[in-house]
Amino acid sequence: MPEPEIFTVTAANKAAWDASAPFHGAGPDWDRLVEEASRPGFSVLDTCLTETLRDIGIAGRRAVQVGCNNARELLSLAALGAEPAMGIDQSGAFLAQGKRLAEAAGLQPTLLEADIYALPEGLGKFDLVLITIGVLNWMPDLRRFFDIVAGLMAPDAVLVIYETHPILEVFDPAGDRPHEPVFSYFEKTPVKVEGALTYDGSRQGVGIVSYWFIHPLGEIVTACVQAGLRLGALVEHAHSNREVDYDIYEDRPAQLPMSYTLVARSD
Numbered sequence: 001m002p003e004p005e006i007f008t009v010t011a012a013n014k015a016a017w018d019a020s021a022p023f024h025g026a027g028p029d030w031d032r033l034v035e036e037a038s039r040p041g042f043s044v045l046d047t048c049l050t051e052t053l054r055d056i057g058i059a060g061r062r063a064v065q066v067g068c069n070n071a072r073e074l075l076s077l078a079a080l081g082a083e084p085a086m087g088i089d090q091s092g093a094f095l096a097q098g099k100r101l102a103e104a105a106g107l108q109p110t111l112l113e114a115d116i117y118a119l120p121e122g123l124g125k126f127d128l129v130l131i132t133i134g135v136l137n138w139m140p141d142l143r144r145f146f147d148i149v150a151g152l153m154a155p156d157a158v159l160v161i162y163e164t165h166p167i168l169e170v171f172d173p174a175g176d177r178p179h180e181p182v183f184s185y186f187e188k189t190p191v192k193v194e195g196a197l198t199y200d201g202s203r204q205g206v207g208i209v210s211y212w213f214i215h216p217l218g219e220i221v222t223a224c225v226q227a228g229l230r231l232g233a234l235v236e237h238a239h240s241n242r243e244v245d246y247d248i249y250e251d252r253p254a255q256l257p258m259s260y261t262l263v264a265r266s267d
């Protein structure tokens with residue numbers, strides 16, 4: 001995608017995420033999160049991601065999370081012995097919440113407000129790059145995204161992606177026919193999302209438009225490999241790690257893949 005278009009998209013998405021932040025940074029759930037962050041061994045990572053990271057052995061690794069949102073997952077890496085060194089997100093409003101969580105946890109990661117497509121020079125290299133749920137679909141240009149991610153990796157660093165499965169993009173869980181494909185897996189036009197973005201999928205706010213991209217799994221893996229990374233594992237999971245609306249696709253006799261873990265390494 002040409003550069004001006006990339007930045008038009010990412011600027012719109014930044015505004016949508018900043019507008020979303022107030023829906024998450026106050027109230028009982030937020031208070032509980034701050035309280036939990038202050039406890040030893042704090043982690044919001046689910047069993048699947050925790051086991052993946054344990055199997056890899058991340059103790060002592062300097063970690064960066066790309067699209068870290070409020071940094072709760074980045075901070076959780078400390079419980080597995082990694083150093084949560086840097087979180088990158090373009091939403092300053094969410095990073096402000098991340099700062100409060102980091103203070104509660106007694107950790108000092110650098111929380112960098114930046115568009116991943118326009119990172120400042122000299123960020124250094126990391127031994128672990130983490131990308132989780134709901135990041136890749138905001139990326140207008142996958143090939144360029146993976147080049148940038150690879151550029152953050154020190155020799156023998158590991159990239160762990162734990163994401164929602166793109167096959168879910170063909171369904172509309174809130175529609176009349178939730179179990180029939182209604183969108184093409186190969187749709188190239190970005191999906192216009194109206195309203196502020198919330199973790200539970202509810203839409204609030206008017207006049208806010210963001211852009212969501214459907215990236216087939218083959219394109220994700222290809223972009224990763226073309227960035228020079230060595231694919232170690234691609235595991236598709238039957239469990240959901242996205243909005244609760246999608247729980248209707250879980251625990252079915254004819255089960256769809258609902259999430260996946262991709263592990264790759266730099267040379």
Ligand SMILES: C[S@@+](CC[C@H](N)C(=O)[O-])C[C@H]1O[C@@H](n2cnc3c(N)ncnc32)[C@H](O)[C@@H]1O
Nearest residue numbers: 010017067069089090091115116132133134138
């Ligand atoms: C769905 S959230 C990630 C949530 C995270 N997995 C969690 O559970 O906390 C996606 C994040 O990606 C960030 N993001 C989207 N596009 C970005 C870009 N171009 N550069 C940096 N961050 C971006 C958004 O600001 C948002 O915080």
